[in-house]
Amino acid sequence: MSGEPEDDTIEESELSSARERLEEGADKAIGEFDQGVVDLLAWLLDTETRARIYVYLRQHPNSTSEEVAEGTGLYPSTVREALAELHEEETVSRGKRESEGAGNNPYEYEAISPSELVSGAVGQVQSQLNAVFNLDDKLARNDDGDDDGPVTISVRDAEDDAADAEPTDGDEDASDADREDASDADREDAPENE
Known part of the structure; x- marks a missing residue:
């Protein structure tokens, strides 16, 4: 019995x-995932600075440039410049912050x-891919040609997919019939027990 406390x-x-x-291990996996997201956003937004600002604004909407600079650890002038570019590109929206008193009302930003x-x-990538695929045609014609090409990329929201998946009144009958046909086929394919 003297061994039990040690056990x-x-x-x-x-x-x-x-x-x-x-x-x-979990912390390492999360860190690698976070870095992967930042890398992807840096590719989409051109720089890691802009990616960090975008992530901060998704987490803290309606923040001022000063709050973004403090939250990201970036220089305020860098943040102001990047926010101006992101606003011009319509990646972030901005509006005046309402405040009580006669002070200066700073802009507050929110990311799309x-x-x-x-x-x-997607539009940019599609255009660039089509330019590559149509390069020979453009060089042979020595003109700009058209932007229509073999590549078409479409993006759908998960919410749109969910709405598309909901059956309508007419779809319910079809799906019931489909299920009956599938179960009949399953019975025909099943080996007979002898």
């Missing part, structure tokens, strides 16, 4: 060690949704 201590120590290793960001980038 409990050893088991608790092993559990604690295992828990710490799992937490470290990720689906809007991707939709905007």
Whole structure:
């Protein structure tokens, strides 16, 4: 019986060690995921600075440039310049902050949704891919040609997909019939038990 308290201590120590290793692994995975998202956004938005500002504004909408600079650790002048560019490109919207008193009302910024960001980038990517595919034609004609090409990229919101998936009154009958046909086919394909 004198060995039982030591056994409990050893088991608790092993559990604690295992828990710490799992937490470290989870932290590493989250860090790698976060860096992957930042890298993707940096590609979409041209720089890591703009990506960091975008992420901050998604987490903290209606922030001023001063708040963004403080939250991201970037220089205020860098943030103001990037916000001006992002606003011009319609990646962020801005409006005057309402305040009581006679002070200066700073702009507050809000980032567009990720689906809007991707939709905007898709047009650029599609145009560039079509330019590559049509390069020989353009060089042979020695003109600009048209922008229509073999590549078409479309982006749909998950909300749109969910709405498309909901059956309408006419769809319910068809889906019931489809299920009946599928179950009949399953019975025909099933091996007979002898």
